[in-house]
Amino acid sequence: xxxxxxxxxxxxxxxxxxxxxxxxxxxxxxxxxxxxxxxxxxxxxxxxxxxxxxxxxxxxxxxxxxxxxxxxxxxxxxxxxxxxxxxxxxxxxxxxxxxxxxxxxxxxxxxxxxxxxxxxxxxxxxxxxxxxxxxxxxxxxxxxxxxxxxxxxxxxxxxxxxxxxxxxxxxxxxxxxxxxxxxxxxxxxxxxxxxxxxxxxxxxxxxxxxxxxxxxxxxxxxxxxxxxxxxxxxxxxxxxxxxxxxxxxxxxxxxxxxxxxxxxxxxxxxxxxxxxxxxxxxxxxxxxxxxxxxxxxxxxxxxxxxxxxxxxxxxxxxxxxxxxxxxxxxxxxxxxxxxxxxxxxxxxxxxxxxxxxxxxxxxxxxxxxxxxxxxxxxxxxxxxxxxxxxxxxxxxxxxxxxxxxxxxxxxxxxxxxxxxxxxxxxxxxxxxxxxxxxxxxxxxxxxxxxxxxxxxxxxxxxxxxxxxxxxxx
Amino acid sequence: xxxxxxxxxxxxxxxxxxxxxxxxxxxxxxxxxxxxxxxxxxxxxxxxxxxxxxxxxxxxxxxxxxxxxxxxxxxxxxxxxxxxxxxxxxxxxxxxxxxxxxxxxxxxxxxxxxxxxxxxxxxxxxxxxxxxxxxxxxxxxxxxxxxxxxxxxxxxxxxxxxxxxxxxxxxxxxxxxxxxxxxxxxxxxxxxxxxxxxxxxxxxxxxxxxxxxxxxxxx
Numbered sequence: 067x068x069x070x071x072x073x074x075x076x077x078x079x080x081x082x083x084x085x086x087x088x089x090x091x092x093x094x095x096x097x098x099x100x101x102x103x104x105x106x107x108x109x110x111x112x113x114x115x116x117x118x119x120x121x122x123x124x125x126x127x128x129x130x131x132x133x134x135x136x137x138x139x140x141x142x143x144x145x146x147x148x149x150x151x152x153x154x155x156x157x158x159x160x161x162x163x164x165x166x167x168x169x170x171x172x173x174x175x176x177x178x179x180x181x182x183x184x185x186x187x188x189x190x191x192x193x194x195x196x197x198x199x200x201x202x203x204x205x206x207x208x209x210x211x212x213x214x215x216x217x218x219x220x221x222x223x224x225x226x227x228x229x230x231x232x233x234x235x236x237x238x239x240x241x242x243x244x245x246x247x248x249x250x251x252x253x254x255x256x257x258x259x260x261x262x263x264x265x266x267x268x269x270x271x272x273x274x275x276x277x278x279x280x281x282x283x284x285x286x287x288x289x290x291x292x293x294x295x296x297x298x299x300x301x302x303x304x305x306x307x308x309x310x311x312x313x314x315x316x317x318x319x320x321x322x323x324x325x326x327x328x329x330x331x332x333x334x335x336x337x338x339x340x341x342x343x344x345x346x347x348x349x350x351x352x353x354x355x356x357x358x359x360x361x362x363x364x365x366x367x368x369x370x371x372x373x374x375x376x377x378x379x380x381x382x383x384x385x386x387x388x389x390x391x392x393x394x395x396x397x398x399x400x401x402x403x404x405x406x407x408x409x410x411x412x413x414x415x416x417x418x419x420x421x422x423x424x425x426x427x428x429x430x431x432x433x434x435x436x437x438x439x440x441x442x443x444x445x446x447x448x449x450x451x452x453x454x455x456x457x458x459x460x461x462x463x464x465x466x467x468x469x470x471x472x473x474x475x476x477x478x479x480x481x482x483x484x485x486x487x488x489x490x491x492x493x494x495x496x497x498x499x500x501x502x503x504x505x506x507x508x509x510x511x512x513x514x515x516x517x518x519x520x521x522x523x524x525x526x527x528x529x530x531x532x533x534x535x536x537x538x539x
Numbered sequence: 540x541x542x543x544x545x546x547x548x549x550x551x552x553x554x555x556x557x558x559x560x561x562x563x564x565x566x567x568x569x570x571x572x573x574x575x576x577x578x579x580x581x582x583x584x585x586x587x588x589x590x591x592x593x594x595x596x597x598x599x600x601x602x603x604x605x606x607x608x609x610x611x612x613x614x615x616x617x618x619x620x621x622x623x624x625x626x627x628x629x630x631x632x633x634x635x636x637x638x639x640x641x642x643x644x645x646x647x648x649x650x651x652x653x654x655x656x657x658x659x660x661x662x663x664x665x666x667x668x669x670x671x672x673x674x675x676x677x678x679x680x681x682x683x684x685x686x687x688x689x690x691x692x693x694x695x696x697x698x699x700x701x702x703x704x705x706x707x708x709x710x711x712x713x714x715x716x717x718x719x720x721x722x723x724x725x726x727x728x729x730x731x732x733x734x735x736x737x738x739x740x741x742x743x744x745x746x747x748x749x750x751x752x753x754x755x756x757x758x
Contacts, residue, residue, distance in 0.1 A: 079733040082746040085703050086736060093679060094595035096588040106583040109612050113579065223677055223741075231680075233673060445622050446644045459605050493584070524600055 084199040096530065101427075103494050103527065104461065108428070111390075161225045162209055167201040193223050197237065204232070210251070215270075226250065229262075238270040238279075245285065255280075258291035258308065269449045276310035279322045298467075308467075315467035365455050386421035398425040399434070407434070411441045420451045427458065456482040457491040464498065469506065493519075497528030500535070509538045568625035571616070579616065586632050587612075593633070597640040597698045599683040611639050630712055633705070637695050637713040644691035651687075678745040685735045693728040700725055 133428055195204070197214030204212040205224065214220055226228055229250035232241075243251050248448030251262040255271035258278045265285025280289060281301045289298045289306055298317070300306050308315040386398050387485050402410050402422055410422060419442050426435035439455035439462070446452050460478030463471055479495040479502075486492060496519050504512035516532035523529065567585065570578040590611050594604035614635050622631050686694055692714065699710045700721075711721045736742050 079737040080729075082743060083729070083733040083736050085746045086742065089675060089679055090596055090600065091702055093600035094592050096592055098588055098591050101588070102591055102608070105587070105605055105608060106580060109583065110579065111607055112609065112613060113616060121627065233677065235673070254676065256673055257676070259676075447572065525581075525585065527588060 098527070099465075101461065101465070102493070103498075104458075107490075159207075160227055161206050161230060163204050163206045163222060163225070164202045165195055166205060167199050174308070191222055191224065194219055197239075206230070206244075206248070208246055210249075211242050212253075213240045215239065223254070234269055234271050236271060236273050237456055238268060240266075241270040241338065242266045243285075256291075257310075258289055261288040261290070272384055278308040278310075280307075281305045283320065314469075386418045386425070390421045395429045396426045398422060399429055399431065403435075407437075411437065416442070416446045416449055416451055419445070423455065424457070427462075432462050441492070453482065453486045453489060454491065456485060457489070457495055460495065460498065464502070472502050472506055476506075493523045493526045493528075496522065497526060497531070500528060500532060504531075509535050513539055547691060551618045559623045563626075564628040565625040568619065568622055568628040568631075571619045571628075572622070572625075582610065582615070586615075586629070590632065590636050593636050593698070593703060594640065598643065599686075600679065607639060607643055611636050614639065629673075630709065632711070634715070637699065640695050640698070641691040642740070644694060647687075648691070674745055678742055681739055681742055685732055685739070688735070689728055690734065693724050696721060696724050697728045697732070701729075 094368065155223040189442060195202070197216050197218040197220075200213045200216065202218075204214070204220075206212075206225075208228070208470045212232055215238040220237075220239060220240050221233050221235070222230060228246065231251070231254060233240075234253060234255040239253075241251075241262070242254060243249060243265055245265070248264075253262065253269055255269050255278055256273065256276070258271070258280075260267070260269060260280060263382070264286075265287055266283040267285075267287060268281045268283075269279070278291070280287070280300060281300055282304050284302055286302065287300050289300060292308070292310060298306065298315075300317070304322050305318050305320045306315070307318075342372045386401070389398055398421060402425075410418070414422065419438055421436050423438035423442060426432070426529050436459065439459050442449075442455040443452045443459075456478055460475045460482060463478055464475035465471075466474070476499055479499040482489065482495045483492060483499070484506055489495075496515070500512055500515040500519055512535050516535040519526065519528055519532045520536075564585075567578060567581055571582060588606070590608050591604055594607055594611075595602060597608075611632070615632050618635070619628075619631070622628065626734060686697070689697065696710055696714060699705045699713055700707070705713070707718050707721050707725075710725075711718045717726075738750065
């Protein structure tokens with residue numbers, strides 16, 4: 067019998083594998099995120115750039131130049147391999163851990179045949195450990211510690227050379243992760259994953275109430291899961307609470323009893339921002355954007371270092387629009403930081419503001435992107451960029467948490483469709499609106515939108531979903 | 540790419556019934572070859588969901604596949620003029636996606652080798668499972684960790700056949716190998732993965748929790 071009380075059935079290996087394949091199929095369907103859908107915009111930029119520059123990653127080359135290219139690539143690859151072996155070598159030993167002060171840990175150790183009151187290493191993997199005994203703690207060989215509260219049940223799912231995965235099945239834990247270089251830890255609590263490099267925080271997960279509660283004391287973490295869109299960066303002193311039954315996720319301060327709601331605007335977006343609220347919101351956005359950017363930049367650097375894409379050349383003298391064409395997203399964001407975000411927002415020409423908004427979107431700096439897009443609408447209301455900003459604001463809102471965020475996204479899409487009925491993003495806007503209405507109010511309410519979609523775009527990306535909605539009534 | 544990317548046609552032209560969007564794959568292929576300015580968007584609209592889905596299933600859900608999807612489409616647009624049978628446009632992009640997947644899997648394997656250890660924890664997979672079920676997510680993570688031990692070509696064949704449901708001839712075409720070879724590879728990889736799955740107590744236990752009929756009829 068498993069932890070949730072269901073009895074196991076004995077299944078053949080083929081059935082087990084078939085079941086896992088089915089699970090993988092359900093996890094990856096035709097549904098694309100807004101960011102993925104608008105990838106066509108990015109693709110066309112790249113295609114246009116290659117046409118202008120006459121050279122590209124996949125550009126055809128002469129036989130001779132191709133041979134030279136291959137030799138150069140091979141030499142560079144060999145050099146990179148040597149360098150990687152010298153600099154990037156992981157420690158050989160997988161981390162181990164021991165459980166301190168736990169009755170269940172001692173029981174598990176006895177069951178595993180280990181001597182003493184503690185169990186170590188792989189022998190303890192995937193065994194439930196409860197925090198019934200005060201002071202129960204998992205101590206890892208890299209110096210990291212996870213302390214379990216009385217109500218907690220957890221297990222170590224896997225360990226690597228620089229981190230591991232700890233599953234919190236219920237209750238609360240407090241973690242202190244040693245900030246060693248390239249540390250990679252994940253704490254899984256219910257449907258949430260907390261990605262950690264080095265920090266102190268506490269997590270609580272209630273299976274019965276479906277509540278996730280994270281308080282961050284030091285460092286920064288990225289939380290992924292329902293309502294969290296593409297991931298939320300939590301900075302020190304912050305508390306993130308997700309209540310799944312209420313479809314509500316709020317970010318507040320650690321010392322607050324219950325954080326106040328944050329995130330997307332709950333009402334249809336207003337053209338007249340309120341002066342005082344905006345100032346506070348801007349301060350929040352700045353802090354969040356900086357924390358978020360620090361994490362994302364580190365990831366981007368790591369990706370570039372290990373990836374197959376060429377490094378971006380220095381482009382500081384070219385315009386932001388040109389740099390965006392050449393993929394220098396982080397250069398633009400750094401430049402904007404240097405010049406001062408407030409000054410850029412107030413005085414940058416339209417093309418620069420648009421480039422900054424796109425760079426922030428591509429770099430997943432959603433707070434900054436949202437701000438730039440709103441400023442675009444205010445300063446250049448008649449421009450095509452301003453109309454497209456409306457659509458992108460919808461996408462950013464949709465990535466936010468909770469029902470209010472979805473309603474806000476629907477309002478932005480509505481506004482875009484009213485302002486630009488034949489705009490480039492009208493098919494996506496209408497499709498996303500249909501999906502949101504279906505999610506919020508069901509098939510009956512979504513049917514008119516689905517019919518409208520099929521009438522206008524019978525071969526569009528959302529056509530299949532639209533037909534399903536109409537058939538399901 | 541010629542004029543295909545030079546001008547962006549109004550969306551109304553792209554999606555009107557009876558226009559290029561309503562045409563079949565052969566019509567779209569011919570439009571791409573003659574650099575119809577509306578064709579790139581229609582191609583994206585038609586194939587992007589499939590490409591993203593294939594990439595996610597091949598590499599593991601939760602993986603950021605957007606950059607790789609861009610590479611697939613860049614290759615597609617560069618090579619589409621060489622397509623000899625316009626009706627085979629869908630097979631053409633499936634083949635490119637498969638090739639890109641194999642390249643990406645080999646790149647990741649090389650990185651693992653250079654690190655002399657396993658892939659970093661979150662790179663293996665952090666699945667957005669269909670349910671808010673941490674056990675399902677853990678099961679998927681373990682499943683993809685097993686697939687990481689399968690070579691790139693076999694894994695791609697496995698995904699195309701069992702996750703995407705392609706016919707054997709379609710898998711053979713995508714991988715540019717014979718049907719007999721596909722059969723042999725699939726038999727071998729199924730047996731190996733099933734054995735490794737069976738050895739994993741968490742995967743066995745998870746499968747047991749799912750209802751009757753789960754995983755039936757896959758083979």
